[in-house]
Amino acid sequence: MVPNHGPIRQVAFFRRLTLITFLVKLLLFLGILIWGKPLDRAMFNAYNPHWPSGESSPTWQSRLACMDVGHYLYLSRTGYEPSSASSAFYPLWPFLLWITRIGISSFAPVGASLLAVAFWIAGTLMLFRWSTNQKDQRFGYAVTLAVMVLPSSIYFWLGFTESLFFFLAVLYLTTTESNRWPLSVIASFLLPLTRPVGVFVLIVPFILICFSIRIRVNLFQLFAAMSGFGIYLATMWIYLGSPWEGFRAQSFYVNSPSLKNMFQWDDIVVRFFGVDGFHTPTGSLLDRIMFICCCYALIRLWHIRPIWCFWSLPMFIVPALSTWFLSFSRFTIVIIPFTLCLGSYFYCINCRIALAITILGVLVQCYLLNRFFSFGWAS
Numbered sequence: 001m002v003p004n005h006g007p008i009r010q011v012a013f014f015r016r017l018t019l020i021t022f023l024v025k026l027l028l029f030l031g032i033l034i035w036g037k038p039l040d041r042a043m044f045n046a047y048n049p050h051w052p053s054g055e056s057s058p059t060w061q062s063r064l065a066c067m068d069v070g071h072y073l074y075l076s077r078t079g080y081e082p083s084s085a086s087s088a089f090y091p092l093w094p095f096l097l098w099i100t101r102i103g104i105s106s107f108a109p110v111g112a113s114l115l116a117v118a119f120w121i122a123g124t125l126m127l128f129r130w131s132t133n134q135k136d137q138r139f140g141y142a143v144t145l146a147v148m149v150l151p152s153s154i155y156f157w158l159g160f161t162e163s164l165f166f167f168l169a170v171l172y173l174t175t176t177e178s179n180r181w182p183l184s185v186i187a188s189f190l191l192p193l194t195r196p197v198g199v200f201v202l203i204v205p206f207i208l209i210c211f212s213i214r215i216r217v218n219l220f221q222l223f224a225a226m227s228g229f230g231i232y233l234a235t236m237w238i239y240l241g242s243p244w245e246g247f248r249a250q251s252f253y254v255n256s257p258s259l260k261n262m263f264q265w266d267d268i269v270v271r272f273f274g275v276d277g278f279h280t281p282t283g284s285l286l287d288r289i290m291f292i293c294c295c296y297a298l299i300r301l302w303h304i305r306p307i308w309c310f311w312s313l314p315m316f317i318v319p320a321l322s323t324w325f326l327s328f329s330r331f332t333i334v335i336i337p338f339t340l341c342l343g344s345y346f347y348c349i350n351c352r353i354a355l356a357i358t359i360l361g362v363l364v365q366c367y368l369l370n371r372f373f374s375f376g377w378a379s
Contacts, residue, residue, distance in 0.1 A: 011137050015137075025365065032370050037373065061109040063374075063375075064113055065109040066373070068160050069109060071089050072094045075094035075103075077104055085249060085252035091193060091235050097112060119164050124144055127144070127147065127336070131144075142346035145343070145354070162330070165195045169191065171184065171186075181220075185224045188201050190228060196318075202226060204308075205219070259322055262322050268321055271325060279367075279371070281326060281377050282326065287329050288328075297341040298338075300341045300344070301337050330379055
């Protein structure tokens with residue numbers, strides 16, 4: 001009997017495709033950074049804060065400091081200030097930029113990107129090893145490929161907080177049911193200090209406690225998540241005079257993100273169908289496509305691991321509806337269970353389809369990178 005080499009060939013295919021995708025993304029990232037669309041001086045001056053701080057002339061590094069990066073670098077140098085748009089951002093990432101001295105260095109944007117890449121690589125390797133142990137090596141490569149194919153995955157290589165959150169979410173997911181569960185407690189504590197949706201990690205231990213599953217471990221995780229969120233509120237109170245100032249600062253931004261928006265159903269429907277371009281601040285077709293994809297992934301996730309649905313659902317619904325889909329494609333890249341769903345999809349489909357999706361994802365990333373480095377809308 002002739003042995004079936006199909007699975008072996010598929011593992012080799014996904015291994016090669018993952019490696020080639022990484023190398024292509026790296027070359028495109030550097031190429032667009034150096035030779036891409038020129039930086040828009042007017043938009044550079046319109047961003048406040050920008051890097052170099054207080055300067056009207058950008059440098060080549062300024063291309064790496066667009067949008068939120070400028071706020072994080074600003075916070076790492078000056079800290080929180082009342083009535084500032086930067087108050088909307090969470091403290092852990094600027095704290096790391098401060099403690100590593102990256103934020104005050106002459107290469108701050110490059111240093112922030114390198115630190116983000118380090119967290120992304122660490123998180124991706126952990127996720128690959130865990131996924132391989134859960135099923136097989138082909139699934140590990142399929143999940144890794146999913147991480148790299150998501151359109152907004154460009155932000156894992158920029159000085160945003162996404163890479164740090166990704167690392168902590170993976171750390172939580174991969175250690176919470178193992179003998180290394182103390183690491184999941186640390187991740188539970190730090191996630192609410194990283195991004196607004198980080199506090200939703202407490203949903204998992206809360207539900208498991210209700211079903212009397214690993215009560216001691218889950219109590220530690222629940223207490224850690226609540227403590228992390230409490231420290232965030234205390235930080236805002238100490239520096240800004242109110243624990244809710246960070247939420248109020250959201251009014252400085254497009255669509256004025258607010259939990260109240262989630263209950264304005266007529267506006268939600270109008271906004272969803274109010275597409276005004278492929279990727280614009282208020283009517284992005286890309287954001288709405290990703291919303292539909294996430295709805296499908298949520299259904300698929302229920303069949304894979306129901307408990308993850310309760311964690312992922314608020315991470316999906318709250319950013320989508322509270323901001324009226326603003327930057328939704330970027331918000332989805334940190335919802336790790338959704339990434340696992342996409343990985344499971346890659347695992348099952350034909351290799352040619354996987355290749356086509358990968359090429360499409362990389363092309364969209366090229367478009368977004370070119371816009372980001374020129375200070376256009378790419379978030």
